[in-house]
Amino acid sequence: MSETLKELEGILNVTLPENLVEEVIKVEEGHFDLLSSASNAYDLMKILHGDAGIYYLSAITGIEREKEFQVCYHLQHRIEEEFREVPINFILTKIDKGNPKTPSMVDFYVSADYYEREIYDFFGIYFENHPFLQRLILPEKWPDDVRPMRKEYSWEQLKEITLNIARQISEDD
């Protein structure tokens, strides 16, 4: 582990404290997975954004695992002189399923705003200190307790809910 961590530190030109990092996996040449628990993620992101100068966030993925939720920040470390990018998948682990909470990264990335809202919308994961954590994509009449991307909802169930909303709207008109 430490060898991969050293390689990543060499590329980013920073020191990543070992107590914050859970694991570093080298996916392929110049492509890393960086795992950290949700409680340490904010401090680690401060180093990645501030000291390492990663300004580009491609996307955020919400993932449902058997025992926990995960949130993956797809960062790109850009080396402008060489026209090169080093993708880093910064994965936040250990998000409790009963009370899903994780720190918001809006302080560092403007684009984190809507990607996080999308995950809040689809998975019901709360991003602490997000200034505007409201629904982004799902319709206004969608029931609040249904988080469609969770495994507990099947395609058929969601179809039923959607049809009910449509029926309700047409009746209201």
Next chain:
Amino acid sequence: MTEFRSRFRTLVDGSDAPSDADHHIFIGPQHPWAEEPAHFIIHVKGERVVEADIRIGFNLRGLEKAMEAKTWRQNTMLIPRACGICSAVHQNIYVRIVDRLAGVEDQISERAKLIRMFSLEAERVHSHILWYGILAHDAGFDTMLHISWRDREMIMDIVEDISGNRVNPALMLPGGVKRDIPKEKRDRARPLLDELVKKVEYHKKVFTEEISIRNRLENVGVLTKEDAKKTTPNGPTGRGSGLPFDVRKSYPYELYDKIDWNLVYYNEGDILATTLVRIDETLESLQMLKQILDQLETTQGELLVRIKPRIAEGKYMTRAEAPRGEDLHYGIANGTDKPERYKIRSPSLGNIDATLKRMDGEYIADMPVILRSYDPCFSCTNRVMIINDKTGEKLIINQDEFARKAIKAKKYNRPFF
């Protein structure tokens, strides 16, 4: 803080409108200007835009959820439907993820990779030509729309010839490609490509020398490099503002590191710069297409490698340069024949913030051009080919003609042909 907050934040009651705006213009969700549903809210003071905002979510199809319910093999044909016009690039990323997770990445032959690249570059050419045609239309220069769309038919004919479809070639499969590009099709494509290069060079001349279109695009909606670093646009939008990043160069996939091409970027940051990025890229793509055709003459190899339906546990994120920018997919496999999770981030979403930032302080009259600059997309399947199964006769007609013929056939109870 207020300067660089993300957009997408309009409240339904309008209570968050900036205090110095005196009028609010609503565009959409359904509007003749836009082919796809999005709701733009533009706060103006006099003739100037104070701030612009957007509401999205009118076209949610639940693709990511649908993919979890289908097998990896079925998803190969579902994934191109993510986008109407850049379908090949979505399919390309998908098949590369499956190749990687199934462990056959190294067995894909060079010939298969070249055919995949041909499909991708042909798509970039037709998408870019379509885009600057509509841009000219939005700028009130309809002649250019007709000229560019007329010339676009050449590349559409090539795509149709090699794949059978105009906008959804669907040539790729996990493990390789579906079909070859045989010699007679390569020979048919070459003169068309040569002709198209001349036409696109003429288009470039129009956009750089014609004074009426230049006035509409130059120094309009300037996005400086500093602003671009904060709002993080991708693809041609970013490359017009001096961010020289193209996934084909910055993280090469397929054979883009082995082929000869130049990265295009401009530093001006206005709409003219993003337009020129796209026109120059079209020319680059056309010369790449010619190179690929030449390489196909000598490169041999197996077109398709067999892949088992069950994909071993693992995860992989990869990206590609779609015509509109960086397209990102993240696939997670759990050992069964269905994906555990599949994430798609298409380029337009990342570009909206930067596009709305462009509008601050601009004239209302420049709004259509600026809103068009991030390239919203629509599909153009406006005709069908009918083949008579008894005689093998082929008949290509457009939608109106098809409807007329169908109505007549029904009315007089006679065969279609």
